[in-house]
Amino acid sequence: MSVFNHVDFDQHEQVVYGHDKASGLKAIIAIHDSTLGPALGGCRMWNYASDEEALRDVLRLSRGMTYKSALARLPLGGGKAVIIGDPHTGKSEALFQAMGDFVDSLGGRYITAADSGTGVAEMRIMAERTRHVAGAGQREAFGGGSRDGDPSPSTAYGVFIGIQAAVAHRLGRQDLKGVRVAIQGVGQVGFGLAKLLKEAGAQLWVTDIFEANVQRAVSQLGATAVGQHEIYRLDVDVFAPCALGAIINLQTLEALRAPIIAGAANNQLADASLAELLRRRECLYAPDYAINAGGIIDVCYERTGGSAAQLKAHIEGIGPTLTEIFQRAEREGETTTAIADRMALERLRGGLQPVRTATTTKVVSQGWQR
Ligand SMILES: NC(=O)C1=CN([C@@H]2O[C@H](COP(=O)(O)OP(=O)(O)OC[C@H]3O[C@@H](n4cnc5c(N)ncnc54)[C@H](O)[C@@H]3O)[C@@H](O)[C@H]2O)C=CC1
Numbered sequence: 058m059s060v061f062n063h064v065d066f067d068q069h070e071q072v073v074y075g076h077d078k079a080s081g082l083k084a085i086i087a088i089h090d091s092t093l094g095p096a097l098g099g100c101r102m103w104n105y106a107s108d109e110e111a112l113r114d115v116l117r118l119s120r121g122m123t124y125k126s127a128l129a130r131l132p133l134g135g136g137k138a139v140i141i142g143d144p145h146t147g148k149s150e151a152l153f154q155a156m157g158d159f160v161d162s163l164g165g166r167y168i169t170a171a172d173s174g175t176g177v178a179e180m181r182i183m184a185e186r187t188r189h190v191a192g193a194g195q196r197e198a199f200g201g202g203s204r205d206g207d208p209s210p211s212t213a214y215g216v217f218i219g220i221q222a223a224v225a226h227r228l229g230r231q232d233l234k235g236v237r238v239a240i241q242g243v244g245q246v247g248f249g250l251a252k253l254l255k256e257a258g259a260q261l262w263v264t265d266i267f268e269a270n271v272q273r274a275v276s277q278l279g280a281t282a283v284g285q286h287e288i289y290r291l292d293v294d295v296f297a298p299c300a301l302g303a304i305i306n307l308q309t310l311e312a313l314r315a316p317i318i319a320g321a322a323n324n325q326l327a328d329a330s331l332a333e334l335l336r337r338r339e340c341l342y343a344p345d346y347a348i349n350a351g352g353i354i355d356v357c358y359e360r361t362g363g364s365a366a367q368l369k370a371h372i373e374g375i376g377p378t379l380t381e382i383f384q385r386a387e388r389e390g391e392t393t394t395a396i397a398d399r400m401a402l403e404r405l406r407g408g409l410q411p412v413r414t415a416t417t418t419k420v421v422s423q424g425w426q427r
């Protein structure tokens with residue numbers, strides 16, 4: 058298995074394998090680019106069918122983090138970690154302590170956080186062994202009071218803001234009352250998103266491979282449960298992928314009817330050429346790393362010490378960023394992913410600019426160590 062010749066290698070700075078015999082840890086950390094700061098990205102735990110599948114995932118995810126942080130104007134580079142193992146049956150304290158040691162061995166070049174299969178509990182175990190962990194503490198909440206360091210509510214809020222922007226652009230509607238949304242995966246982010254959509258009056262359809270999560274959305278939010286394949290075929294306004302990646306492919310595209318695809322999952326397109334097929338079908342695709350930046354913005358503010366109000370305003374910037382992507386794509390006859398990539402690279406090459414919001418102007422790089 059060659060890393061340097063891998064189709065997803067894309068000039069990664071560092072790819073490291075970690076193994077701990079005692080706990081059974083098998084993990085990979087990938088650092089894609091540290092031009093703007095230390096590489097920050099979540100640690101995913103998944104039952105990968107092979108090491109090759111895990112390598113592909115971590116390479117694609119860490120590259121995405123470089124673009125995500127640059128587009129969101131954060132002083133962060135792109136990196137990600139994967140642990141090979143079942144997130145429902147394979148966790149132990151020793152495993153995450155060993156993972157903490159593995160993260161620490163990179164001396165802060167990579168900072169870890171939660172992702173699919175990990176959450177605050179795992180971050181707290183890793184924090185016993187390394188200080189290069191985000192999302193393990195207590196935070197000030199948007200609406201006052203305090204909350205734990207879990208970034209997924211911020212990710213869900215950013216996706217909600219992004220769906221509003223997509224609905225306004227594609228359907229010409231300023232609210233979400235009665236808008237029909239199909240959510241694939243109602244875990245940490247998908248369930249949070251479902252709650253926000255429900256409060257805004259949207260109608261919900263959900264699916265998940267973990268039955269308890271489906272039942273939670275049905276019983277608490279009145280969502281309609283559908284099968285794993287049925288979710289693509291629904292006659293809805295928005296398809297929101299909030300599970301894992303590569304779910305937009307030639308097979309699912311045949312079934313998909315929604316005029317908008319906007320969700321939290323990283324790497325939604327199985328390959329880049331699908332963006333052009335979506336454009337030709339007039340399906341508005343919200344580029345994944347643009348719409349799901351709420352979590353990385355959240356953990357960045359945790360480390361720089363910004364207030365909850367500044368954090369909320371920064372996340373709300375996802376709306377105007379997406380609107381700019383949609384408008385430029387339409388004007389220039391290009392895909393939304395091509396425009397998002399261009400904007401991210403412009404920001405990467407241009408260095409950090411102050412973040413301007415209605416309430417604040419702040420250079421978020423203060424307080425960061427490199
Ligand atoms: N947690 C966060 O703050 C962020 C998460 N993301 C991305 O959003 C996605 C979801 O993340 P989380 O909610 O944290 O993960 P999670 O693991 O809590 O939720 C994912 C859910 O999707 C389900 N699932 C997996 N495969 C499925 C399939 N084929 N069909 C239907 N359901 C399936 C799982 O059973 C689980 O309930 C991931 O792609 C993650 O990388 C992106 C940015 C930040």
Ligand SMILES: O=C(O)CCC(=O)C(=O)O
Nearest residue numbers: 098099170171208352353
């Ligand atoms: O939200 C997080 O846990 C950190 C950021 C991240 O890993 C992501 O956006 O995929």
